[in-house]
Amino acid sequence: MCIYGRTHSSGKVSPDQLLFLSKPFSRMSHNSVNQTSSPAPKFYDAIILGASGFTGKYVVREALKFLNAPNSPLKSLALAGRSPGRLAEALKWAVGADSPRNIPLLTADTTDPDSLSRLAAQTKVILNCVGPFRLYGQAVVSACVDAGCDYIDISGEPEFMERMEALYHEKAVEKGSLVISACGFDSVPAEMGLLFHSRQWAGPSAPNRVEAYLSLESDKKIVGNFGTYESAVLGVANADKLVEFRRSRPKRARPAIPGPAPPKGSLIEHHQQLGLWALKLPSADSVVVRRTLATLTENPHGLPGVNETADDLKKREAFWSSVKPAHFGVKLGSKSLLGLFPYIMLGIFIGLLCRIALGRRLLLKYPSFFSLGGFRKEGPSEEEVASATFKMWFVGHGFSDASLASKGNKKPDTEVVTRVAGPEIGYLATPIILIQCALVVLSKRGSLPKGGVFTPGIVFGPTDLQERLQENGISFDFISKNALSA
Structure with missing residues (x-):
């Protein structure tokens, strides 16, 4: 197709x-x-x-x-x-x-x-x-x-x-x-955006870390999806179970990333180049990306298709050979520090209340109160949906030559910035992404794995999903590449 x-x-x-x-x-x-x-x-x-x-x-x-x-x-x-x-x-x-x-x-x-x-x-x-x-x-x-x-x-x-x-x-x-899973705004823009960003590091250059800054914009009040809110409350409430479950599972392979592990950094930062105040998020995107990179480390040429042609094989291997893994994190951006306040308060409320049954009931019964109007059960109006957009900036720091990373603790000397942008995330971008993923599955089934439980990135990376999204209102753009001062 x-x-x-x-x-x-x-x-x-x-x-x-x-x-x-x-x-x-x-x-x-x-x-x-x-x-x-x-x-x-x-x-x-x-x-x-x-x-x-x-x-x-x-x-x-x-x-x-x-x-x-x-x-x-x-x-x-x-x-x-x-x-x-x-x-x-x-x-x-x-x-x-x-x-x-x-x-x-x-x-x-x-x-x-x-x-x-x-x-x-x-x-x-x-x-x-x-x-x-x-x-x-x-x-x-x-x-x-x-x-x-x-x-x-x-x-x-x-x-x-x-x-x-x-x-x-x-x-x-x-x-x-x-x-x-995760074939909506969580987590295709992050996955496909990181793969797009990674391929901008040509030749001997290589990224060390990439941070995604998510900016939600609207000329009306931004109202989030209640399902997302409910999932967040239940996720934090069950965080201990997830930690226990992960400890019970075999360790996954970790990709070889040039240079030292990035510093943890502060919870809130001001990114002057983007003009954004940013709040570090415990994002599902980061988890999904790590799973994709682990699968790629275990399968360096990607996953073979059930009935892939010689051309499919060549394209798949060429695609994955151009991808360079990096440490990845997500931050929520706002043009003003005050714009982060509702999210900070929501995080505090969820952290304090979601571990007890009464607290969870209150959080789920009164989402508008605890999110300072950011979420409500009835959802946004069509006008609110139509007015909203997103930008996800990928800021990567790395090395002009990957061999430099092995020379002591040399700091990254190169910065690459890319961007994924599109319409409102919950009701417009998510349906676009989900339907395009479905169309790829229907039209390219022979070049996809026979079966298994996988992340979107490892399945759709070598396909034409990025081009399909680009043609349906979700753009992928190269912004800049600059040398960093010592």
Whole structure:
């Protein structure tokens, strides 16, 4: 597939032409699948699970731009959730005034394993938008792995992602199920942005550390996704469990990075070149990047595709040979120090309250109060969403010649700055990213790994995902390369 545009020639669905399906299979079709020894035919290219949620309805709207578009691999699509009525409302919202088309609405519940098995048995890939994923995600992953269908989601929850790898990786490889979390704003801009940045260090030069400065901008008040807020509260509440889990797991390989480990630095800094005050974040992006770099260290040429061609192999090896690993961290940027105050207060509130049950209940019941208006249960208005944008600046410090790093504790002498930019992160950028990841899976499946639980970077790095994102409103730009004073 070579189309990257965000428009399509045909229309979408009107309310009077919706197709309601209370069960994804009829009894006859379900029985016939069980009786055959050959793989069951897939009814749909993709199913969006949680399509009626705050983020899910934006994912539906984005998906419809590519359904049956010229050269698009997305020829059939279904929406799934607990309530056909809510799915119909979400679809009506997503369709707007466009001309009609039938989209099946399938009933499924993350607490009903049979309903999830039926979904996974009839699609090539499930796009999961039901969070928090620590509460609702594992059953979906399990159903997809059992059925051998692919799975992608928008999770930004490190514990969920790492547990899914521990529990399902080997079985996913066996079944041919590709499981990829963090296919939204968490963590594709960070992963693809770092890979893009890394390739700017040409020849003998090499990065030592790269810091990403995330700047959220809007001419209206920025309102965050409540699901992100809820995941953060539950993540901090269970931080001890994650530490314990990581200690129980085998140590992963670490990449060889030229030069010394970077200093920890201060919690808050002022970056004069970017004009930003920055707050260090305990970001899922950093965790996902480290997992990608660990997998790359274990597989220096990347992961072979299940049916890759000689050209695919050559492209994959050439891509990964151009990638140079670096220490990576993320900071939240603001044009004023005062702009960081709500985030600092939210961090204090979560740190103090989330370890006790009453505190968690208060945090989740009154998100607007504890976030000083930064999050609210009803989500942002469409006007607030449309007015927001993001910029993620990647500032890399390294060596003009990697051999210099081995000469004592020589400080980095080169700085490279790149940038990823796009629309509002939760409801616009995330759907764009998720749908483009799904289109890559559908169109490039033979050049992707047979199966397994992986991060987006290691799977999508050598593909055309960056170009697709670029053509759909998320830009990747080289900004500058400068020598640093001694």
